[in-house]
Amino acid sequence: MNSPTELTAWKKLADHQQEMNSVDMKSLFEADSKRAEKYTAQAAGWTLDYAKNRANKKTLSLLTDLVKEAGLEHAIKGMFSGAHINNTEDRSVLHIALRASQAQESLMVDGVNVLAEVRATLKQMEKFVAQLHSGEWKGHTGKTITDVVSIGIGGSYLGPKVVAEALTPYAQDSIKVHFVANIDGSDITGKLKQLNPETTVFVISSKTFGTLETLSNANAARDWFLSNGGSEASVSKHFAAVSSNVEKAVAFGMAEENIFPMWDWVGGRYSLWSAIGLPVAIAVGMDNFYGLLDGAHQMDEHFRTAPFEENLPVIMGALGVWYINFHNAQTHALIPYDHYLRALPAHIQQLDMESNGKANLLNGDGVETDTGPIIWGGAGTNGQHAYHQLLHQGTRLVPVDFIAPLASHNPIGEHHAQLFANCLSQSQALMVGKTLEQAEQELRDAGATAEQVAKIAPHKVIKGNRPSNTLLTDKMTPATVGALIALYEHRTFVQGTIWGINSFDQWGVELGKVLGTDIFNRLVSDSDNSALDASTQALIKAFKKAQS
Numbered sequence: 001m002n003s004p005t006e007l008t009a010w011k012k013l014a015d016h017q018q019e020m021n022s023v024d025m026k027s028l029f030e031a032d033s034k035r036a037e038k039y040t041a042q043a044a045g046w047t048l049d050y051a052k053n054r055a056n057k058k059t060l061s062l063l064t065d066l067v068k069e070a071g072l073e074h075a076i077k078g079m080f081s082g083a084h085i086n087n088t089e090d091r092s093v094l095h096i097a098l099r100a101s102q103a104q105e106s107l108m109v110d111g112v113n114v115l116a117e118v119r120a121t122l123k124q125m126e127k128f129v130a131q132l133h134s135g136e137w138k139g140h141t142g143k144t145i146t147d148v149v150s151i152g153i154g155g156s157y158l159g160p161k162v163v164a165e166a167l168t169p170y171a172q173d174s175i176k177v178h179f180v181a182n183i184d185g186s187d188i189t190g191k192l193k194q195l196n197p198e199t200t201v202f203v204i205s206s207k208t209f210g211t212l213e214t215l216s217n218a219n220a221a222r223d224w225f226l227s228n229g230g231s232e233a234s235v236s237k238h239f240a241a242v243s244s245n246v247e248k249a250v251a252f253g254m255a256e257e258n259i260f261p262m263w264d265w266v267g268g269r270y271s272l273w274s275a276i277g278l279p280v281a282i283a284v285g286m287d288n289f290y291g292l293l294d295g296a297h298q299m300d301e302h303f304r305t306a307p308f309e310e311n312l313p314v315i316m317g318a319l320g321v322w323y324i325n326f327h328n329a330q331t332h333a334l335i336p337y338d339h340y341l342r343a344l345p346a347h348i349q350q351l352d353m354e355s356n357g358k359a360n361l362l363n364g365d366g367v368e369t370d371t372g373p374i375i376w377g378g379a380g381t382n383g384q385h386a387y388h389q390l391l392h393q394g395t396r397l398v399p400v401d402f403i404a405p406l407a408s409h410n411p412i413g414e415h416h417a418q419l420f421a422n423c424l425s426q427s428q429a430l431m432v433g434k435t436l437e438q439a440e441q442e443l444r445d446a447g448a449t450a451e452q453v454a455k456i457a458p459h460k461v462i463k464g465n466r467p468s469n470t471l472l473t474d475k476m477t478p479a480t481v482g483a484l485i486a487l488y489e490h491r492t493f494v495q496g497t498i499w500g501i502n503s504f505d506q507w508g509v510e511l512g513k514v515l516g517t518d519i520f521n522r523l524v525s526d527s528d529n530s531a532l533d534a535s536t537q538a539l540i541k542a543f544k545k546a547q548s
């Protein structure tokens with residue numbers, strides 16, 4: 001595909017943006033008493049209220065034209081049929097298959113029924129999880145397993161960690177699940193201190209089984225096990241792996257039956273639904289893991305079949321493009337008003353920024369537009385007392401997604417009503433703002449002098465007209481958490497399709513890895529560094545001096 005700037009709808013949207021510049025969202029509500037009702041869509045247990053956007057009927061109709069012209073219908077068909085839409089790696093993109101295996105018999109891709117492979121892996125996971133939960137799985141001294149440590153990084157860490165945390169109310173209590181990711185020795189050292197090698201199982205999650213951080217931590221875990229009573233022969237009782245590189249996992253000392261497969265057609269940041277989600281299944285049980293898959297599948301079906309005008313990932317994706325490309329929004333914030341979902345922004349950050357942080361079109365030409373925004377955010381209400389100031393009065397436009405359950409898992413006192421009230425009041429404040437007249441009146445009412453009013457009132461003005469979406473669900477359950485993450489996965493795909501980029505490779509992370517190995521070799525040897533830039537030379541020197 002060529003640059004989206006050549007699409008008719010893109011050009012019309014550029015003109016339309018000029019018209020909308022002078023329109024305040026409040027006036028859109030005043031002009032249409034049914035706006036809230038009209039600008040609401042539902043799917044898979046979620047309701048999206050997108051009424052608080054700088055968009056009218058014409059905006060939405062042009063955005064729908066844009067996704068159509070960009071070929072989204074064809075792209076969705078390609079994804080769901082297993083076409084090699086990851087064109088630079090010549091691979092299918094089938095995270096949707098990982099959650100379809102209970103609802104659908106077969107999906108033939110390159111001559112293989114991938115759903116049969118998915119089902120076989122789920123059975124393998126069921127057996128492993130049941131053995132751990134029942135206490136049948138024993139450590140090398142015959143003791144029952146009490147702790148599982150998941151070692152992985154990137155997509156082999158963030159998704160499972162965020163979902164395990166999101167489903168805390170569903171945690172079973174026979175096994176405690178821990179996560180280690182960073183190559184900073186403090187991460188694994190801190191975890192190991194709390195653990196008993198006789199009762200701990202490590203799950204090494206790495207699609208490639210070649211990631212430096214994960215292998216270093218896996219080796220540290222094995223050394224700890226061996227120097228605390230374990231033997232080479234008993235490594236298989238305490239280590240399991242999730243990987244598409246069985247050979248390397250076997251070489252590490254894993255028993256083949258403890259290696260859970262991964263496939264080329266699952267990208268790391270889309271892999272929590274595969275055996276990479278094993279730590280989630282151990283934490284909350286297989287039934288809840290199936291619930292998670294089912295929720296995501298419901299969202300997949302919605303995305304695949306719903307008209308674009310009612311399609312949550314399409315609406316959210318297109319509105320995102322509206323702000324990024326036509327209002328120069330550089331970032332997008334996610335603010336969950338749910339304590340257990342507090343780490344969601346980190347997962348969606350990887351999902352979106354690794355997918356759409358690209359500068360080349362599918363045909364290799366450079367893009368002419370901005371692509372993926374900086375994704376950030378954190379838990380409401382905490383952020384209100386920290387960075388929301390910039391959302392309300394800063395110079396940058398930051399579209400926000402507010403995410404909230406209607407009911408809490410921990411309904412104490414008025415906490416949930418207070419939490420929910422804060423969520424609503426933030427989106428309301430972003431939209432309505434405060435005029436100078438209101439600020440002046442407020443000060444006068446509080447007894448300020450005319451001089452004080454003149455001095456302070458300008459600082460209290462909040463321009464408003466700042467857009468947000470609100471996503472509501474009855475309760476955070478395995479199914480609604482699954483559907484929510486699938487919604488963001490598809491939103492990312494919608495935007496990548498509009499921009500004409502490949503959302504499923506990540507070549508940009510490679511250079512840093514290669515240079516990291518080179519610098520590591522220089523840190524631990526007496527190499528000649530004179531050909532390096534002066535800054536890197538000086539930093540290497542500082543490190544070496546500190547070690548001597």
Ligand SMILES: O=P(O)(O)OC[C@H]1O[C@H](O)[C@H](O)[C@@H](O)[C@@H]1O
Nearest residue numbers: 154155156206207208211268509
């Ligand atoms: O699962 P692994 O092969 O260990 O990869 C872990 C992570 O490393 C890479 O650097 C990629 O950027 C991620 O997309 C990936 O999830």
